[in-house]
Amino acid sequence: QIELVESGGGSVQSGGSLRLSCTASGFTPSGDSTYCMGWFRQVPGKEREGVASFDSDGRTLYGDSVKGRFTISRDNAKNTVYLQMDSLKPEDTAMYYCAADFSRKKWWLLLLSAEFEYWGQGAQVTVSS
8 A cells, every 4th residue: 555644844934944755655666666756735725736746767847936946855765755945935835745656657747736646645834924
């Protein structure tokens, strides 16, 4: 059974930093397997937005609103994916979700939430001005 568990959310002032972690169980995001993992965020009343993702072909993609501020990375030994968020803004306030999928995709689909099958429970990030 595949499970994704996020941690590291919280409240921070504008300009601050947070790091989210997503620990995966039930699969190992390494080796010869095909996979993609990503971070998405959602605020009430809006669609889920792709923040950052990477795949087993070595491609990484960031949403336009977070480029230059957020960094996605992974620690294969810990089966964990991270989202380092710097220079946070109030508009970054949202519930952040970790996601994974095991089908090969065109690169422009890596930030489309409908392309991901497995989801974590979410971690709230609140940025105050």
